[in-house]
Amino acid sequence: EVQLVESGGGLVKPGGSLRLSCAVSGFTVTNAWMTWVRQAPGKGLEWVGRIKSKSDGGTIDYAAPVKGRFTISGDDSKNTLYLQMNSLKTEDTGVYYCTTLASPAYFHRWGQGTLVTVSS
């Protein structure tokens, strides 16, 4: 059974860093296309970034608001997807979901999300 379980959220000060994890089961994380999607409190969904499978080159793309600050990576040995978030801003506050990406271009399976709060 496919499962995605996020962790690593918490309270961090503006300018700080945090690393989110998405532990997956039922498939190998680097064999899949994966994304991160976030949701600010009381707001809509926002795409954060995508990593392609290793066999498709592992290319990573980011949304403009996080480009240069966030980094997506995958670890085979832990079967986990990561989102390294640096230079955090208050507007990065929200629930972060990892998802699988299926063809053509849709978010298939979702994790339960992890809450990130950026506040002084």
Add this chain to the structure above:
Amino acid sequence: QTVVTQEPSFSVSPGGTVTLTCGLSSGSVSPTYYPSWYQQTPGQSPRTLIYNTNTRSSGVPDRFSGSILGNKAALTITGAQADDESDYYCVLFMTSGIWVFGGGTKLTVL
């Protein structure tokens, strides 16, 4: 900057039919944007309903259907039920390789 538009709110009577739409601030939505739709209730993760314009995700009842209506993508719920009361989001895949979500529609069933 591309903006994906959705009705902020909509209401439907139990048993009724409602069509939610997903448009572009500039231009028309076509199947090449691979429109998909997601349902979210408060405190829960989104659930995939429709992808590739009109393909239902596994386990989704056939009263949910997707289409292109005019210059927008559309999600139609036929025979609305109380537990359809949720937020609905569409998302479009841009030629630049990024995804843009609409602001969501809050559907009330009453």
